[in-house]
Amino acid sequence: MMNKFTNWVEVKLMNNDTESLLNYRSLAPFAQFNHPTQEHFLPLIAFLGASETSAAKRIHQGVEFELLTLDAYSFS
Structure with a gap:
């Protein structure tokens, strides 16, 4: 469940799909x-909006306690 959600977020960020990210509660798997x-x-949405360009790059991917995903993105 966790990987499907985090992968969905990454794909939407990489494709600059802001509309889907804004509606993640109804669109993302297991939101x-x-x-x-x-x-x-x-x-994450605030940083996306504040970035001059919406190009996102995942700079950290971590899993804690087999339950929490701690991903970090850079916007350039």
Whole structure:
């Protein structure tokens, strides 16, 4: 479940699909399981909006306790 969600996010970021990311709660697989509340996902949207270009690159991918995915992206 976790990998499907994080892979979906990565694909949408790489394809600059802002519309899908804004509607992730209804479009992303297992969104409710991975983010039952929005406070940990919305900063990604804020950084995406603040970037001069929306080109995202994953700079860190980590899994903690076989439950939490801790991905980090750079926007250039």
